[in-house]
Amino acid sequence: MDIKTETLEQFYERTRQHIPKEMQNNIGGAHFNVKRRCTVNRVAPYNRRDYYKICLVTGKGVHLSNNKETLIEKPAILFSNPSTPSSYQALDEGQGGFYCLFNDAFFSSGLKNEIKYESPLFNDSLQSVFILNDDDLIRFSRYFTDMEELLEGTYKFKYDMIRNVLQTLIHEGIKLQQPGQIKSINPADRLSSRFFSLLDQQFPVDSPSNPLQLTMPSAYAERLNVHVNYLNNLVKRTTGKTTSAIIHERIIAEAKILLLNTNWDAAEIAYCLGFDYPSHFNKYFKQYASTTPLLFRETLKMASN
Incomplete structure (x- = not known):
């Protein structure tokens, strides 16, 4: 069975929603949205995603994840890990x-x-569907309405506040786990965790004089003392993405953040992201972002005016 990975753009197209303006402008590569669910009479496709999703569900339905079906007849909270194939059918x-x-x-x-590692949103070995009692439903609903109000508001630090609510929501999901469900970390999980920890350590880039040190899968494999093929196979098995794709996504996301939030020129950004020549950076950026760095920056300036 060929399991595809749905992008955010494909999600909005599939659900017949307008792609948010800030996503069209691709500001910083970051995206968040919160919506109310309505009557659904179709089956969501069984696939992986390149985004995280948390659903508060009321109404009867069947959640399919990793070929395991869960019948939902009472209010529930669902945490969707991007690397785990899943779908939902309303009943x-x-x-x-x-x-x-x-x-x-x-x-x-x-x-x-x-x-x-203790959240089903990031650890696909954990229970991801939880039935809620009346008090739980009120509490979780409040988190979503808080994020909804923040998103619709004009407070300039609203996304920081949304991240705080998201963190609380994730912690609430961890609290719902049954005691003893968190398993000891096996060697493969430990290596995967070390890879992502090492990747996280490379960002953010805070100075042109402090460039990225690790930009290739082979460099990460060497630092982790494993063969690059073993690392690639492990990451692909646990995330559905190649090691190169994950590294490229982080580099492009960081490039967009630097273009948006700094006055560094393209040559400085190219150097700090590990490129020897600005022309190499321009070609790389256009390959993954479908535009040049300078045109991307100019588009952002025009959108903000």
């Missing part, structure tokens, strides 16, 4: 609740790795 028209979705660029450094 009645009384669908309600909320969902929020966000990508790595929005929440890349929001939690410690040891906390992530």
